[in-house]
Amino acid sequence: xxxxxxxxxxxxxxxxxxxxxxxxxxxxxxxxxxxxxxxxxxxxxxxxxxxxxxxxxxxxxxxxxxxxxxxxxxxxxxxxxxxxxxxxxxxxxxxxxxxxxxxxxxxxxxxxxxxxxxxxxxxxxxxxxxxxxxxxxxxxxxxxxxxxxxxxxxxxxxxxxxxxxxxxxxxxxxxxxxxxxxxxxxxxxxxxxxxxxxxxxxxxxxxxxxxxxxxxxxxxxxxxxxxxxxxxxxxxxxxxxxxxxxxxxxxxxxxxxxxxxxxxxxxxxxxxxxxxxxxxxxxxxxxxxxxxxxxxxxxxxxxxxxxxxxxxxxxxxxxxxxxxxxxxxxxxxxxxxxxxxxxxxxxxxxxxxxxxxxxxxxxxxxxxxxxxxxxxxxxxxxxxxxxxxxxxxxxxxxxxxxxxxxxxxxxxxxxxxxxxxxxxxxxxxxxxxxxxxxxxxxxxxxxxxxxxxxxxxxxxxxxxxxxxxxxxx
Numbered sequence: 001x002x003x004x005x006x007x008x009x010x011x012x013x014x015x016x017x018x019x020x021x022x023x024x025x026x027x028x029x030x031x032x033x034x035x036x037x038x039x040x041x042x043x044x045x046x047x048x049x050x051x052x053x054x055x056x057x058x059x060x061x062x063x064x065x066x067x068x069x070x071x072x073x074x075x076x077x078x079x080x081x082x083x084x085x086x087x088x089x090x091x092x093x094x095x096x097x098x099x100x101x102x103x104x105x106x107x108x109x110x111x112x113x114x115x116x117x118x119x120x121x122x123x124x125x126x127x128x129x130x131x132x133x134x135x136x137x138x139x140x141x142x143x144x145x146x147x148x149x150x151x152x153x154x155x156x157x158x159x160x161x162x163x164x165x166x167x168x169x170x171x172x173x174x175x176x177x178x179x180x181x182x183x184x185x186x187x188x189x190x191x192x193x194x195x196x197x198x199x200x201x202x203x204x205x206x207x208x209x210x211x212x213x214x215x216x217x218x219x220x221x222x223x224x225x226x227x228x229x230x231x232x233x234x235x236x237x238x239x240x241x242x243x244x245x246x247x248x249x250x251x252x253x254x255x256x257x258x259x260x261x262x263x264x265x266x267x268x269x270x271x272x273x274x275x276x277x278x279x280x281x282x283x284x285x286x287x288x289x290x291x292x293x294x295x296x297x298x299x300x301x302x303x304x305x306x307x308x309x310x311x312x313x314x315x316x317x318x319x320x321x322x323x324x325x326x327x328x329x330x331x332x333x334x335x336x337x338x339x340x341x342x343x344x345x346x347x348x349x350x351x352x353x354x355x356x357x358x359x360x361x362x363x364x365x366x367x368x369x370x371x372x373x374x375x376x377x378x379x380x381x382x383x384x385x386x387x388x389x390x391x392x393x394x395x396x397x398x399x400x401x402x403x404x405x406x407x408x409x410x411x412x413x414x415x416x417x418x419x420x421x422x423x424x425x426x427x428x429x430x431x432x433x434x435x436x437x438x439x440x441x442x443x444x445x446x447x448x449x450x451x452x453x454x455x456x457x458x459x460x461x462x463x464x465x466x467x468x469x470x471x472x473x
Contacts, residue, residue, distance in 0.1 A: 019473060020052040023466050030462070032454035041372035042470065045383040045434060045444040050373075057355065059369035060448040063423030064318045065430040066363035066370060069356065069378065071311045071395065073342040074326045075388045084112030084304035084329075086178070088131065091296030092145055099141030106295055107264060108150045109178030111333070112304040113325040115264065116181045119313045120305055127302070128264070132271035134300055142278040147269050149261030149286045151177030154333045156288045158233060159324070161365040168229040168238060170254035172364065175325040177288070177333070180264040181205060183321055184254045185212070187240065189227075191220035191248045198227075198244050203255075208266045209284060212258070213237040220246035229255040261286035308391050315395040315421055316403045320362040327361035335360075349381055363423055375432045375446035383434065383444060393419050396433050399467070408464055413438055414471035427451050429459050437473045445470060 020042065027033045039055035050056070087110075092103015114120050116127050154177035158167055166172035173183035188201040198218040206212070218227050218240055227242035233256045244251055257263060265284040272279055304310070314322040324335075331338025339358050347353050355374035359365040383389050397403035400415030404422040409415045420433025432446040447466060452459045 019469060020054075020466070023469070024054050027462075032452055032458065033449070033462070034453070036452045037450040038448070039372045040445065040447040040466070041376040042443055042445045043376045043380050045380050045442040048377060048380040050376075051443065053373065056373040056376075057371050059355070059357065059371055060430075060450050061366060061425070061428040062363055062368055062370045062375070062430050062432075062448060063425045063428045064320075064363040065375065065421045065423035065432045065446070065448075066358065066368050067315060067318065067323050067361070067423075068375065068396075068421050068432060069346065069358065069370070070323055070326055070342055070361040071314055072378065072382050072388070072392050073345045074330060075307065075311055075392055076385070077330060077341070077345060078307050080306060080308040080388065080391055082307040084110050084114070086110060086112055086115065086302040086304075087298055088135070088300045088302070089295040089298055091294055094297070096139055099139045101140065101143045101145065103296065104145035104148055105143055105268075106148045106150050107178060107261075107268065108295060109153055109176070109261065111154050111175060111177055111179070111325050111329050112302075113175065113179045113182075113319075113322045114304050114310060115179060115302075116267075118182055119317070119319075120309075126267065126271060128268040128271040129274070131268060131300065131302065132275045132277065135272070136275050136277060138299060140277055140299075143272070143283070144280060146283045146285055147265045147272075147279065149178050149180075149263075149265035149284075151179075151261035151286060151288050152290045153177035154325075154328045155335065156234075157335065159335070159360045159365060161359050161367050163366070164230060165228055166364060167233050168231050168256050170256065171320050172233070173256045173321040174233060175321060175328050176260045178261040178264055178286075179321070179325065180260040180267075181257065183257050183260045185257050186252045186254055187214060187229075188250045188252050189218065189244055189248070191244050191246050191251060194221055194246045196220045196246070198251075201250060205263060205267070207236075207259075207263060208269070209262070209282065210236055215239045217241050219243050225251075225253060227253050229253070234258050259286055261288070311392070312395045316397055318404065318422070320364050323362035324360065346378065349378075351377055351381075364425070366425065366428075370448075372432075372446035372448055376444045379432065379434060379444035379446075383442065393434060396421050408460075409468055409471070412468045412471060414468055417471055418467065420467075424456065429456070429463065431463060431467060435467075435470050437471055439473060441473070443470060443473070 041056035042052045089106045170184040187203045191198045221243040327338035355371040357369040396419035397405035399409040399418035418435040423430040430448040
């Protein structure tokens, strides 16, 4: 005779399918989804058994849910305790008695995306002030050469399929071999009555050697930040167009830094001057080209936070800059190599390479594609990783509590019981992650909507009903 628990387990897939099939019929009859592409896959995380699916093998645009592919692979391939190293070298002749360096000071980056990042600098301490203090303690008193920010470890290239509207705004900040200040700067506006021109107050941080030219055509209108920066991300001229809410003071928007490595070198110059170390004027430069230059002697190594913490912020805040930095790290500075490394890793874990197309690491490109089955399968495999599962799961926003999931499922069973990565770009919305259900099972799931004919909020509500139902199974 079967026990009740065994009977329940045997009936669970049928029960789940029956519960979720109702959504398929609802979506088929929904005028907003008539021309949309919709797919989902729900698995028992422990066994990888498919409990319910709909168009689960169809390739769909995943938006930022693609980050789970990159971050989970990086966690396994690099290890949770991996740290980036930013090394400070000096070349030429250094007189340890007088403290005078007749040569250059070189800041050699290895792609650390966290240098002076908002996520790791909450106490307003300056990393370059810390470096200057250390250099002074080592006896340095004067630099007669240059201060060079060397970003040559990463190729300096914009992902080819990122669109014009994205690449000069903070969420489109490309990685840098010497990333600094999240590779972005803040522009502050004052807005007045509806329909009036918004005025730029100032911007920061500023360069010492080159001013950023801001051409603004922004109007006070609406309730949302709809102002976007345009132009070559590596140019010191930015155009800003769109609208900002009226009657605001010091309203901030964030724009891509044209030269992060130069800003890092300039900030170190300022920090050295402030602490009494002499530097020659106009001595700061950046370098993005790989050369056979003699770096000289290593004087100090700065270590980043652990990869575990970097991945936490990558997923919780859906940080494209962090995620793209990870792929370049895995590719030893080359994005294509990094993408290949990630996809080969997942093939080695048994996933089907025909169910994913990665043009970037973060999901910002519109031509990325993935199947719900691939995402649910990947999550199931991660759940069996005794080393990394908890760390990875903790990086996914909690329903009703964190990040992009903070307003989803409040008051429902999934609140606190669902960890999921969200994704949104124009006409594409997605969710994937884990949920512990009322029956005590842990499920891995993926749900993707593409090309719906309704607002973003309406699409979210349709998907939320499905996610709430998962928790009730």
